[in-house]
Amino acid sequence: MKRTATIALALILALLAATACESARPSFLEAFVSPDGKIAGTVQNGDPAKHKLLVYINDAEPPYRDANNAPFRSFDESSGIFSIDIQGISANSAALYLVPGNVDFSSIKNVVDKSYDKRSLVLTPMLAPEATPEPGPMPEPTPTQEPAAEPTFEPTPEPTPELDEFYMFEDDSDSLSANRHMDYGYMPTAGGGIAMDENNASYAYSGEESIRFSFTPTNTHSWGGVALLWMPGEWDVDPGENGPDPAIYRWCTFKIRGGEGLGDVKVYIEGDDGSQSLETIILTDEWQEVRLPVEAGWSYVKTPFAWVANQNDPDERGGMLEFYLDDLKYTR
Numbered sequence: 001m002k003r004t005a006t007i008a009l010a011l012i013l014a015l016l017a018a019t020a021c022e023s024a025r026p027s028f029l030e031a032f033v034s035p036d037g038k039i040a041g042t043v044q045n046g047d048p049a050k051h052k053l054l055v056y057i058n059d060a061e062p063p064y065r066d067a068n069n070a071p072f073r074s075f076d077e078s079s080g081i082f083s084i085d086i087q088g089i090s091a092n093s094a095a096l097y098l099v100p101g102n103v104d105f106s107s108i109k110n111v112v113d114k115s116y117d118k119r120s121l122v123l124t125p126m127l128a129p130e131a132t133p134e135p136g137p138m139p140e141p142t143p144t145q146e147p148a149a150e151p152t153f154e155p156t157p158e159p160t161p162e163l164d165e166f167y168m169f170e171d172d173s174d175s176l177s178a179n180r181h182m183d184y185g186y187m188p189t190a191g192g193g194i195a196m197d198e199n200n201a202s203y204a205y206s207g208e209e210s211i212r213f214s215f216t217p218t219n220t221h222s223w224g225g226v227a228l229l230w231m232p233g234e235w236d237v238d239p240g241e242n243g244p245d246p247a248i249y250r251w252c253t254f255k256i257r258g259g260e261g262l263g264d265v266k267v268y269i270e271g272d273d274g275s276q277s278l279e280t281i282i283l284t285d286e287w288q289e290v291r292l293p294v295e296a297g298w299s300y301v302k303t304p305f306a307w308v309a310n311q312n313d314p315d316e317r318g319g320m321l322e323f324y325l326d327d328l329k330y331t332r
């Protein structure tokens, strides 16, 4: 009898230990595209014997395979660092999943369901600068969990008024429509000589403020950029009603002008299928209006605004790119 109790106690302790282990869930500490065309980063709380990486190019199945035809990639056991060579692949985006090593990757839905963590990475225009982005196949729509509808006795719901303009940025302060984006991400990674100031008052097209961006290439960062994000740290989310509906808004428009450092900058917006609407802007001391078309096939705008520059772009005033952005909005 006593022996049974001891075994029961040991089982309970083992269960508790297992639960404690599960709380240290593996995740990406960081993931980015390195200037030499590799998907790199760091996994935390990972065990390479149990956890693996899968890469999908342009959100298309099957997973990207290495020279030995193996889909799974690993990371260093002690540091968690990984580096996946995708050079030569002409694509717009890649999705990186951290999954159990025994995951069934014959269905991407299963990979999505089982993944511990995911990162969406922008590959162009650095890998294929002049190529017209080829839209990948439409990803499987993720079923939305619809809340159980309360029975309603009002037959006609009030229609939501559709505004002619959907502002992303107007002025940082006291504007109802200011700052629709929730966060921003530096590319390829923070610390690459990139800066963003949403409260810049030195130049403004409207009101008091604009956004100031700058990029100073360094030895380790030959290119850089910034993308506005709908959710903190999330590069691929459907903003729903909080984003511009591509069925309504046909253009992303904004004003842009150079600052102390002039040069070229590529600006783009990106749809849910990974295709981009992009333009290269030659910065001057004057405000320019830019209009990027919202593609008709998009079901949502994944990246509402982004820019990238490389070390050859800043040219006229020595080593630095600097520009100002104002009145970023979507229009009909």
Ligand SMILES: [Ca+2]
Residues within 6 Å of the ligand: 170, 171, 204, 205, 206, 207, 208, 209, 210, 326, 327
């Ligand atoms: Ca303004």
